[in-house]
Amino acid sequence: MTRWKVLPAGLDDAERQLVAQLRRLKDRAGLSLAALAARTSYSSSSWERYLNGKKPVPRAAAEELAEVCGAPAERLLVLHEVAETARAQRTAAVDDEPRPPHRTPRSRRPAHALPAVAVAAVLVAFGAGFLSGAAWHRDDGSGATQNTASGASAFPSGPTYGCDRVRREHGVVTAGYSTSSEVLLDRGSTGWDVVEAQCLLRRHGFDGGRVDGVYGEKTGRAALAFQKRYGLAPDGIVGPDTWKKLRT
Numbered sequence: 001m002t003r004w005k006v007l008p009a010g011l012d013d014a015e016r017q018l019v020a021q022l023r024r025l026k027d028r029a030g031l032s033l034a035a036l037a038a039r040t041s042y043s044s045s046s047w048e049r050y051l052n053g054k055k056p057v058p059r060a061a062a063e064e065l066a067e068v069c070g071a072p073a074e075r076l077l078v079l080h081e082v083a084e085t086a087r088a089q090r091t092a093a094v095d096d097e098p099r100p101p102h103r104t105p106r107s108r109r110p111a112h113a114l115p116a117v118a119v120a121a122v123l124v125a126f127g128a129g130f131l132s133g134a135a136w137h138r139d140d141g142s143g144a145t146q147n148t149a150s151g152a153s154a155f156p157s158g159p160t161y162g163c164d165r166v167r168r169e170h171g172v173v174t175a176g177y178s179t180s181s182e183v184l185l186d187r188g189s190t191g192w193d194v195v196e197a198q199c200l201l202r203r204h205g206f207d208g209g210r211v212d213g214v215y216g217e218k219t220g221r222a223a224l225a226f227q228k229r230y231g232l233a234p235d236g237i238v239g240p241d242t243w244k245k246l247r248t
Contacts, residue, residue, distance in 0.1 A: 004233040007053040012090075014083035017186060019053050020237050021076060022065055026051065027233070027241075029069040040064040056087065161211045163199035172247040175199035181247065185223075185238040189215040197238050200246040201226055 004023055007016055026036065033044040033051075042050075042061050049055040062080050066073035165176040172181075178196035185197055195213040201222045202208070206229075208222035215238075224236040230245050238246075 003231070004235070005052050006234050011053045012083075012086050013187065014079065014086045015053065015056065016235070017184075017237075018057055018062070018076070018079040018083050019051060020184070020186075020233075020235050020239065021079060022057065022062065023051055023233060023235075024239055024241075025065060025069040025071055031068070036065065036068065039068045056083070059084075159212065161195050161199075161213065163202055163211060166199055166203050173200065173203065174247070175203075181243045182240045183243075185215050186236070187215055187217065187220050194219070197223070197243075197246065204246065 007019060011019070031039075033047045036042070036047045037044040040047075040061070041064065042058075046055075046061075050057045050061060057080065059077065059080050062076045063073045066076050161177070163175055166173065167176075168174075175196050177199065178192045180193045180196060183193050185194055190213055192213065194215045195211060197215075198208050198211045198213075198219055201219070202211070204226060206222040206226045207218075208220075209216070209218035220236040223238050223242065224234055226232075226246070227234045227236070227242060232241050232245060
């Protein structure tokens with residue numbers, strides 16, 4: 001697996017989620033940057049910039065990577081739309097700042113139709129697993145998995161939860177709150193999957209603060225430290241590789 005660089009601190013959540021998904025697809029397909037360049041219309045240096053958050057990912061690049069990796073492009077394109085909307089809104093905000101009188105205001109194209117509230121909602125939903133599809137999220141079909149996608153409305157916010165039920169079952173470690181192994185968790189995610197991850201992080205000696213099912217900054221820092229310790233992609237996002245290590 002590629003030893004990815006830490007994404008730039010200034011990268012917004014939308015772009016961060018998109019890049020994290022693209023990285024995981026590439027890693028799962030076992031492709032090098034050179035292999036990506038050979039199979040797509042983008043150079044290896046372009047892929048290096050896109051996958052390290054140095055330049056915005058073009059829509060066509062996201063589509064091509066999904067096709068090469070045999071994954072559905074729809075979910076990546078949802079993230080791309082959110083990221084593009086966020087960028088357009090930031091540009092609009094800059095354009096609206098007062099200018100010296102002698103300058104003529106530049107015309108600008110309208111921002112995307114998605115309002116800021118919708119952007120935030122889609123980001124939280126993706127981070128919690130609502131948009132995770134077959135390429136990234138499979139449960140065992142038993143209905144036993146209690147994740148944010150299936151139980152977000154029922155998840156009680158506020159209380160804290162104990163981690164005294166952590167045990168090994170069928171070769172994997174569980175805290176008893178969720179059986180997730182692929183759902184993505186990032187800042188803004190809430191639910192039983194987050195409680196599970198918080199307990200497992202604590203079991204490994206990484207304290208993310210309150211075990212409350214809310215993926216906040218402390219949980220993100222604990223996940224990042226865990227990833228660095230075990231040589232995982234240090235993005236602070238709990239995904240398939242991090243789940244796998246958490247459950248060992």
